[in-house]
Each structure stands twice: as C-alpha cells, then as structure tokens.
Amino acid sequence: MTASLHLYGVKAPVLALSSKRLDFGSKGTTFSVTLPSSSAVFRAVEHSCRNIALRVSCEDVRVDLLERKEHETCYSSATGKELTCVMKFGGSSVESAERMKEVANLILSFPDERPVIVLSAMGKTTNKLLKAGEKAVTCGVTNVESIEELSFIKELHLRTALELGVETTVIEKHLEGLHQLLKGISMMKELTLRTRDYLVSFGECMSTRLFSAYLNKIGHKARQYDAFEIGFITTDDFTNADILEATYPAVSKTLVGDWSKENAVPVVTGFLGKGWRSCAITTLGRGGSDLTATTIGKALGLREIQVWKDVDGVLTCDPNIYPGAQSVPYLTFDEAAELAYFGAQVLHPLSMRPARDGDIPVRVKNSYNPTAPGTVITRSRDMSKAVLTSIVLKRNVTMLDIASTRMLGQYGFLAKVFTTFEDLGISVDVVATSEVSISLTLDPAKLWGRELIQRVNELDNLVEELEKIAVVKLLQRRSIISLIGNVQKSSLILEKVFQVLRSNGVNVQMISQGASKVNISLIVNDEEAEQCVRALHSAFFETDS
Ligand SMILES: Nc1ncnc2c1ncn2[C@@H]1O[C@H](COP(=O)(O)OP(=O)(O)O)[C@@H](O)[C@H]1O
Numbered sequence: 349m350t351a352s353l354h355l356y357g358v359k360a361p362v363l364a365l366s367s368k369r370l371d372f373g374s375k376g377t378t379f380s381v382t383l384p385s386s387s388a389v390f391r392a393v394e395h396s397c398r399n400i401a402l403r404v405s406c407e408d409v410r411v412d413l414l415e416r417k418e419h420e421t422c423y424s425s426a427t428g429k430e431l432t433c434v435m436k437f438g439g440s441s442v443e444s445a446e447r448m449k450e451v452a453n454l455i456l457s458f459p460d461e462r463p464v465i466v467l468s469a470m471g472k473t474t475n476k477l478l479k480a481g482e483k484a485v486t487c488g489v490t491n492v493e494s495i496e497e498l499s500f501i502k503e504l505h506l507r508t509a510l511e512l513g514v515e516t517t518v519i520e521k522h523l524e525g526l527h528q529l530l531k532g533i534s535m536m537k538e539l540t541l542r543t544r545d546y547l548v549s550f551g552e553c554m555s556t557r558l559f560s561a562y563l564n565k566i567g568h569k570a571r572q573y574d575a576f577e578i579g580f581i582t583t584d585d586f587t588n589a590d591i592l593e594a595t596y597p598a599v600s601k602t603l604v605g606d607w608s609k610e611n612a613v614p615v616v617t618g619f620l621g622k623g624w625r626s627c628a629i630t631t632l633g634r635g636g637s638d639l640t641a642t643t644i645g646k647a648l649g650l651r652e653i654q655v656w657k658d659v660d661g662v663l664t665c666d667p668n669i670y671p672g673a674q675s676v677p678y679l680t681f682d683e684a685a686e687l688a689y690f691g692a693q694v695l696h697p698l699s700m701r702p703a704r705d706g707d708i709p710v711r712v713k714n715s716y717n718p719t720a721p722g723t724v725i726t727r728s729r730d731m732s733k734a735v736l737t738s739i740v741l742k743r744n745v746t747m748l749d750i751a752s753t754r755m756l757g758q759y760g761f762l763a764k765v766f767t768t769f770e771d772l773g774i775s776v777d778v779v780a781t782s783e784v785s786i787s788l789t790l791d792p793a794k795l796w797g798r799e800l801i802q803r804v805n806e807l808d809n810l811v812e813e814l815e816k817i818a819v820v821k822l823l824q825r826r827s828i829i830s831l832i833g834n835v836q837k838s839s840l841i842l843e844k845v846f847q848v849l850r851s852n853g854v855n856v857q858m859i860s861q862g863a864s865k866v867n868i869s870l871i872v873n874d875e876e877a878e879q880c881v882r883a884l885h886s887a888f889f890e891t892d893s
C-alpha cells in the first residue's frame with residue numbers, strides 16, 4: 349500500500365479504505381475508523397474528536413511516540429524560529445490590569461524566548477464563579493442580577509479592559525454568556541458538575557482574551573486560544589478530567605502550525621479541556637493550568653516549562669503555615685510530583701507527568717520577584733548532600749484501622765481489603781500493613797469531591813463491607829505530614845523526626861515509607877499537625893546540625 353494518512357501531521361500507511369471504514373497503521377498495529385462517507389474520509393478523521401480518541405483508545409503507545417517524533421521534525425523544519433518555552437502565569441500573577449502589564453513586560457524582558465503563554469483566571473475569579481453558581485441555584489431568576497460575585501466579576505474584567513486600553517468588546521460576549529448561564533442555573537435550580545465546568549471556564553476565556561488584546565495593543569503580535577478548541581481532549585470526569593494522549597499531536601499541530609504562518613505569541617487558556625465523549629468543556633482539577641503548561645511543553649517538545657507564581661519557587665513548607673519557609677533550588681520530577689500529590693498547593697498533582705515523559709525541565713518562578721532564582725525541577729539531581737527537601741501537610745484526612753478477625757497466617761486478607769476499595773471506587777493514599785492488620789488513609793481529594801450525603805453513605809458502605817472480615821476503626825480529622833527528601837537517609841531523618849515529636853508530646857499514629865524513594869509519611873491528629881510542621885521545619889532547616 350503506498351497511500352498514507354496524515355493525521356495531525358502524523359503519517360500512517362492506509363491499509364484499507366472502503367465506503368464505510370478506514371484501516372490504517374504500521375508495525376503490526378492497525379486502527380479502524382468508521383466513516384460517515386468515503387469522500388469525507390480525511391476531514392472526518394481530522395476534525396472529529398471522537399475519532400481521534402477512538403484511535404488513541406486502541407493505540408500502541410510505542411508507535412504513537414515514534415509517530416509524534418516525525419511530526420515534530422516536520423514542523424520544526426518548516427519554521428526558522430521555533431517556539432522555545434511555555435510561560436504559565438497563575439491567577440495571582442494576572443489579578444489586575446497592573447499585574448497584566450507587569451507580566452507583559454516580564455515576557456518582553458526575555459527577547460531570546462519565543463514562548464507559548466498559558467494563563468489562569470484573574471485572581472480569585474474561579475472561586476467567585478463557583479460561589480455565584482451556588483447562589484444562583486437558590487436565589488431565583490429575578491435575583492441573579494444582584495449576585496454580588498457576578499457584579500464583582502463584571503466590574504473586574506471591564507475595569508481591566510479599560511485600564512489596559514483594550515476594547516471591552518473582547519469580553520462582552522462572555523460576560524453576557526455568564527449572566528445567561530447563571531439565569532439558566534437559577535431556573536433549573538441545580539448546578540451539575542458539567543455546568544460547573546462550563547461556568548468556571550469563563551474565567552480563563554476572559555483573562556486570555558484581555559491579555560492577548562493587550563499584547564497586540566503594545567505591538568507584540570499575539571493570538572488567543574481556548575484549549576478546548578485546539579485539541580485538549582480529556583476524559584469526561586467533569587471537575588477533575590484527565591488529558592488523553594490524542595491531545596499532544598492535536599495541540600502541537602495547531603500551535604506550531606499557526607506560529608509558523610504568523611509568528612503570533614499563542615495565549616492559551618489554562619485549566620480547560622474538552623470531554624472526548626460529551627464534547628463539553630471540562631476542567632483539569634483546581635490549579636490545573638500547571639498541567640496545561642506541561643502538556644503544551646511535552647506536545648511541542650519545548651526546551652523549558654516555566655510556571656510563574658507569587659512565591660520564590662517551591663518552598664521548604666507552606667508559607668501560610670510557616671512564613672519563614674525557604675525556597676528549594678532543585679527538585680526531581682519524582683520529588684515535585686510527590687510533594688504536589690501530598691497537598692502542596694504550589695503545583696497541580698499531575699502536572700509533572702508530561703514534563704517527566706518529555707524530559708523537559710520545569711522552572712518555578714515568582715512573577716512578583718523575577719530575579720529570585722526559583723526552583724528548577726529535572727529528572728535527576730545531586731542527592732549526595734540532600735536530606736530533607738520539603739515538608740507537606742494534608743489536613744482533614746480519614747484514616748482506617750482494619751484488623752483481621754481471622755488468625756495469623758490467614759492468606760488473602762490484604763486482597764479482600766483492597767478488592768472492597770476497588771469495588772466501591774474509593775482510592776487510598778497512605779498504607780501501612782502487618783500480616784493481620786492494615787492502617788490506611790483515604791484520598792480526600794477523591795472522597796471530598798463528592799456530595800456530603802454521598803460521602804457519608806460511602807464511608808458507611810465501606811465500613812460495613814470491611815466488617816465482614818475485620819474489626820474496623822474509622823478515625824477522622826487526621827493529617828498526613830509528608831517528608832519529601834532523600835529516603836536513602838531515612839534513619840537520619842526519622843531519628844530527628846522522633847526527637848522533635850517526642851519533645852512536642854506528639855504521638856505518631858501511623859508511618860509509611862512505602863516504595864517511594866522520596867517520601868516518608870506520618871499521620872497525626874489534625875489539631876497537632878501545624879505545630880508539628882513548624883517544629884520539624886526549625887529542626888531540619890533552621891539549625892546547622
Ligand atoms: N511548599 C510550598 N511551596 C510554595 N508555595 C506553597 C507551598 N505550599 C503551599 N504553597 C502555596 O501555594 C501558592 C502558589 O500556588 P497557586 O496559588 O496555585 O499559584 P498560582 O495561582 O500563581 O498558580 C503560594 O502562594 C503558597 O501560599
């Protein structure tokens with residue numbers, strides 16, 4: 349067969365083509381697409397997100413990576429000056445017109461960079477949108493007008509447009525759409541997860557339009573993109589969607605293709621995607637713009653991913669718990685992922701995945717203090733002197749103590765326990781086991797995302813199921829203190845930890861080192877947790893020993 353299919357710039361040999369079906373592929377892996385009509389074959393494949401996702405769901409990853417390489421080369425040779433990096437600016441970095449101007453200056457202060465810009469919603473807009481949605485459910489259609497958060501959002505965005513000197517028309521349609529949506533919510537008297545995602549999408553859609561218009565106004569050619577229109581294809585898990593593989597070639601094709609034609613700085617909405625089945629707007633979980641940035645970095649094979657925040661990089665602990673926290677100069681992807689997963693708000697829990705896959709360094713910088721070196725996150729670093737890197741606190745965690753009712757030596761106990769979790773769809777965070785008992789914590793992000801009533805029912809069901817084989821103790825209001833660092837030095841770390849906890853009169857209720865090479869987790873009571881973190885911070889980071 350000599351014909352080839354160009355799918356998002358990827359060349360795959362066509363194996364068979366009939367009026368109903370197209371088979372293509374290579375190296376023993378074939379894909380089939382059902383066609384609406386044979387004449388529409390290439391357009392159908394290229395334009396329908398369902399077909400692309402279908403391709404991915406039956407795809408051999410090895411082939412996909414091989415194909416994407418060809419694709420990247422194809423575009424990088426087409427443009428003399430390639431895009432170099434991603435610069436992501438969070439809500440705090442673009443909270444006002446003044447901040448947007450500073451961010452524009454910051455971008456222009458790197459004349460050698462040709463960045464893709466990713467923006468979050470302005471300031472606390474996402475929270476305000478959610479609050480407005482909740483109020484709309486109960487306030488009645490005639491009162492939507494006077495929802496305080498709606499007025500705030502309108503006023504903030506219109507004022508920002510005026511102060512930036514750009515036409516308010518760039519956001520007027522969205523402000524009107526938002527108003528109508530809130531009226532719709534109010535009529536329906538319900539706010540589904542799907543509507544919630546559509547509602548919060550207005551934040552990123554407006555911030556990127558304002559910023560892109562401003563860059564154009566000051567003579568720096570820019571082009572705004574809604575992530576859900578350029579191939580950010582996700583699962584349909586509204587409010588917590590996961591990015592699908594098909595995203596990478598699609599996003600690369602649009603951004604690199606357009607850049608090679610007009611050299612306009614791409615300004616992309618963070619946080620948003622499009623569900624592959626529903627084709628509705630999805631979001632990637634709170635803080636998801638970090639993940640948008642690393643996804644673009646990997647898709648385009650860029651040199652560096654920069655995430656600009658309001659702190660001097662990743663810090664030794666949450667500055668809200670301890671203001672004396674210091675910046676950490678280097679981290680590995682594994683350390684950063686663990687830190688984010690265990691609750692450090694500074695990075696989205698899944699954002700390290702694309703960077704690690706693409707082996708692209710991530711630099712965390714402070715847009716309020718650009719000269720501070722920040723944190724560089726890479727595949728590996730010199731660990732010879734590293735002991736503890738950062739302390740992370742995750743509050744309000746539920747812990748379960750499960751002791752087998754059978755005798756020692758009974759096999760299958762662990763399997764039964766974990767099957768129960770699997771059957772009920774509840775994920776587990778930290779685990780410590782002996783032969784006849786298990787202590788574990790439940791992932792609060794997964795559990796607390798559900799409605800209160802559903803949550804209570806689920807815990808009841810879980811305990812009821814487990815009680816068939818074990819004595820179960822449900823312990824609430826616990827905290828996980830995660831010690832991120834060099835677990836090769838665990839004895840040294842633990843010696844110090846227990847000295848500190850003992851002198852503070854704190855009892856550790858569970859400890860887990862697991863297979864992770866970078867994390868030791870301790871479970872303590874919620875009310876003791878902050879004091880523990882502060883004491884541990886001074887012992888590890890503020891003394892010479
Ligand atoms: N270990 C940590 N290092 C740095 N910041 C942290 C850490 N833990 C919590 N934070 C909080 O994370 C905030 C930055 O994350 P986030 O608000 O998501 O930034 P942005 O909105 O700019 O992307 C900081 O202002 C800080 O309060």
Ligand SMILES: N[C@@H](CC(=O)OP(=O)(O)O)C(=O)O
Nearest residue numbers: 438439468474634635636637
């Ligand atoms: N605006 C979204 C997405 C995001 O990433 O925001 P930030 O970069 O400000 O954390 C949120 O508030 O969750």
